[in-house]
Amino acid sequence: MVGRICKVDYLPIFLFVCVIENFMLTLQPIIIKFQNNNSMEKTYKMCQSCGMPLKKDTHGGGTETDGVTKSNRYCSYCYENGQFKQQCTAKEMQDFCIKMMNEKMKMPKWVAKFLCHNIPKLERWKDNK
Numbered sequence: 638m639v640g641r642i643c644k645v646d647y648l649p650i651f652l653f654v655c656v657i658e659n660f661m662l663t664l665q666p667i668i669i670k671f672q673n674n675n676s677m678e679k680t681y682k683m684c685q686s687c688g689m690p691l692k693k694d695t696h697g698g699g700t701e702t703d704g705v706t707k708s709n710r711y712c713s714y715c716y717e718n719g720q721f722k723q724q725c726t727a728k729e730m731q732d733f734c735i736k737m738m739n740e741k742m743k744m745p746k747w748v749a750k751f752l753c754h755n756i757p758k759l760e761r762w763k764d765n766k
């Protein structure tokens with residue numbers, strides 16, 4: 638008698654678990670797809686250290702530790718053999734880029750400043766400002 642009552646009582650829970658399980662099964666491919674999207678290596682249009690468009694890099698990007706694999710994040714001016722060429726802060730990098738654009742490319746300072754204003758927001762400086 639007691640057992641029967643228990644079975645009846647557990648039925649809604651059992652059904653509920655089944656529904657959840659089915660729900661999870663239908664969701665799984667979506668979740669996996671979402672996770673894959675997140676873990677996938679991002680490809681960047683700009684160097685994530687100095688902001689230079691990677692397309693303009695004549696060397697096609699910096700190199701990883703093996704010296705051959707191209708980095709999809711940093712340009713050849715910032716990154717070589719898996720290391721940054723300059724050890725500096727975002728502000729120093731910004732000042733350096735403004736100076737280079739101003740002196741070497743004869744760009745007005747305000748244009749250079751405008752082009753460099755996003756540097757502190759790039760990936761390299763996210764943890765280290």
Ligand SMILES: [Zn+2]
Nearest residue numbers: 684687712715
């Ligand atoms: Zn760079």
